Amino acid sequence: MRAAGIVGVAFNLPFHGVPYYLGAEALLARLAELDMILQLQVQNTDLLEFLPLIEKYPVRLLIDHCGRPDIAAGPRGEAFQALLTLGQTGRAAVKLSGHIKFSHTSYPFQDTWPFIQALVDAFTPDNCVWGSDWPFLRAPERVDYGPLLRLLEYLLPDAADRRKVLWHTPRRLFGFGGTDNMCA
Template sequence: MPAVDCHAHAFDLTRQGWGGDRGFDIASNELGTAPQFLHMLASHGFTHGVLINPLGGYGADNTYMLEAIAAAGGRLKGVALLPDATAEAEVHRLVEGGIVGIRFNLDFPTSPPLRAHALARAREAGWFVQIHYHHGESFTAAIPLLRAAGLPVIIDHSGRPELPGGLQQPAFRALLDFGRDSDAVIKLSGVFRFSETGSPYVDTDPYIAALIEAFGIDRCIWGSDWPFLRATSRTDFGPLLAALHRVVPDAADRERVLWRNPARLFGMQGEGR
């Protein structure tokens, strides 16, 4: 069965140097090239991946991601950053190069800002909007603009709930409500970023289960977040995938999360069951 890792980053300093507008630096142990990513996926039985421009390292320059997609033979798609000043010719190049969405980092000052103009450009390009945030209040404030935009929305890293706040914390409840009354997609990723106990991340299970209930299994996707930028402890692909299997024990449901849903969202081709 084909499967998609919907969240990863790739860097190759022999192909592209660091960007002056980067949001944070990439440590040497966090480097990973696109061919290394594809090999890692194949080692775990995955066939496709989605590269995300994380703002760190290359900043808003999407050059290496486009090169990696072109060399991958249809196995990769990309989510770019789109500064306000980006020319229409560059937007066309991104569309033609396999970019399927743009990302906004709500809590990074150097990120392209979430504005109606940027959302309109995404709509014209046929893209979805991917939202990442560290603080739930940032997402809550953005909800009215996202609702008015009229284009698909993907929420990164399970909304990064703060586990001490519990399932009833206002920002997480707002995310669940957004899932129930919109067509938004939740990315069941990043559990290592908000777990308090670490691997095997059992403390995150109730939050993932609540997200699946609110969004519905057909609007859930998964990503590893390889090569685990800024992780605070040892992180590996296998335990993260095992955490998904634990919360989604039904094989048919996992097929939706790992293949059918992302294939539909990102326009990927492969042999299904």
Template sequence: MNALASSLPFAHSGVDTHAHVFERGLPLSGERRYAPAYDATLDDYLPLLNAHGMTHAVLVQPSFLGTDNGYLLQALAAQSERLRGVVVVAPDISTSELADMHRRGVTGIRLNLMEQTLPDLGAQPWTSLFDNVARLGWHVELHRNAVDLAPMIDRLLERGVRVVVDHFGRPDPALGTQDRGFKALLGYGSTGSVWVKVSGAYRCAAPGSPFVADATAQLIEHFGTHRLMWGSDWPHTQYEAVTSYGESLSALLDLGLHAEDLDSIVRKTALSFYRFDTESAAPQDASASNAALQRAI
């Protein structure tokens, strides 16, 4: 471990809960908004984890790769104890496919709905998908403008699904914590079933604003640190020139949080949520989860 990593309060078990890996030449989604013209491989990413005291990480399927999760699953196989995955799937995906992904270290699905027509999450086949997600003990990760989050969170909670909200809830950068969607998000802190990633602040904050400090303080007040998780958002797609891995982490470290709060946000909560604290969690319970899914058909 290098000098930087050894100086961090979570140096032996930090968790980066939001990163992406990809290469040029992979099949792209026809509905993509953007595709980077560079590679961001596991070999590029792991040294950053090591340098910043991160022993574990969660890989999230990037939107431009659509529902082809093959590259992400290969990365999980290469570092099965260190990594977990969040995939993007079609709502009518089969139970056998979900069970296979579970065995391979996937712990949730992502609904990346930025600039997309909102689906009716209370209708089939979505409801069946969410029921299967709940049976597996997975979660649904939401990425959408803050103003649209509440109805979707409501539908998910009705199905008994744990919810993770991306990037501070994505408030309007011009409004920050005054965004009514962000204010509505705070109300879900009392449910005990919603988590928020303090990540990607540059996607939802005006440069030089006090957003990170203000938003983090309000999220801690309403959710507690046991419902907050840090993510680097590496490789910071479309913001590569304005930030870095170290700066993303420093945005949190520089807030001067109590050591216990920082430990919870960067380590303790995520170790439990993504089942890193249970040895070989996915392989051990996969057969039982598969059987439960099959009974539900």
């Protein structure tokens, strides 16, 4: 599977619901054994419900769309705090993406900024990757790739941090090869 570029599997808890994945213990054990990634899309309190299962297995984690936190609960919300704790374990990374999926405002999604800053602080740029979320399925408004990339320049003003998030971290996580000449 690795030779074909497969580095893990994705669980979409908001789409299927947490109970759908609760029988996946054998798969999580196998992913851990193979040192593969479980990409986990959660929203609101899904992580709290699923956490006991992923705590049983040392599978590497990639949390999609900033964990889609509950804006109303704020960065001190229980589920978001659990996500930040995962960031400190060293076995998890987070995608800084999907702002439109949890923001209550339009671009530039300012209500998400405290969450993103907390994620970068907890996970560090060494465990953050950027994603555009293209092709922007079910987006309630028009989303363009360019403004999202410019937003990252604002949220991560340090060029070295952006270089990690845009190149070094995804290269390490996903096993990308090639030369190291990407501009940030």
